[in-house]
Amino acid sequence: MADKREYRMEELARQAGVTVRTVRFYRERGLLPPPRREGRIAWYDDHHLARLRTIAALLERGHTLSGIAELAEAFDNGRDVADLLGVGPPSEEEPVRLTPEELAARFEGEVTPENLAAAMELGYLGSDGDTIVHISRSLLDVSAALVREGIPLSEVLAAAARVREHADALADLFADLVLHHAPGQDVHRLRPLARSVVEAELSLALDRRLHRPA
Incomplete structure (x- = not known):
């Protein structure tokens, strides 16, 4: 396995295509986690680089820095992927790995801190460094399709919570x-x-239901 790469601030900024001043600003706003310190030297790693690239991608999609900071906080405080995928025996469902910007692209304008927290509470999402893991490709695809049909993601997640209750009852029955x-x-x-x-x-x-008189 390759050694974990680390960068000083100047190299990190150069790799991310931003200025050192921007890196400092993002640190102050809480958008970047603290670096590892070795004496007076601050060392950043690939997670910091991925976060900088994610911020740039989300800004291009119209997200504000305040909104990105809220998303980062919700993401950093979410369930770890080990907890998400380690709750039981292997499932028939296929997990999907996504970057934050890929998730934002699937649910254009709907990835808010509230919706992110709701999805994590449901057990749909977990975090693995700077990668998001969705527990089920089929649920991810259906959720995105419903949002494209005009249904707010918050309503999709609320319905999912109700479906979860009925699904648990059916599983118990069988x-x-x-x-x-x-x-x-x-x-x-x-x-x-x-x-x-x-x-x-x-x-x-x-x-x-469809043939029931209105």
Whole structure:
């Protein structure tokens, strides 16, 4: 594994394409985490460089420095990816790694500190250095599609929390069926059967809802 690279402030600024004065300003605003100090020398690393490039990308997308600072605070105080992905056995869902600017691009104008905190509270997002990890590619894609349809991300996340409650209840129901009637069977074999029942019932429920008189 390659050694972790470190930079003095002048080299960090040059690599990021900004001035030393800008680096100092971002430090004072809390946009950059403190460097490692060795005597009077401050050492920055690739996480600082990634954060500077992220700030530049978000500024280009119209975010203000105040908004970026709030996002950085919410991101830095969010759940670690080890907690996010280590809560249980491997899932069928595929995690997705994103930079903050990639996340902002998927949800144009909707990545606020409040929405970021809500997504982290749901367990959708975790942090890994300067990388964001979303727990499920399918949930990420569906959430982005709903936002593109004009539904505010805050409403999508609120609905997701309600869906989570019903999904947990359904999982308990199917698991109890197996444990009660077939205690020797592997509960994980239940996945495709349970998913088929839920998909079919949801499809029928949508049919009933769409044909209901206004």
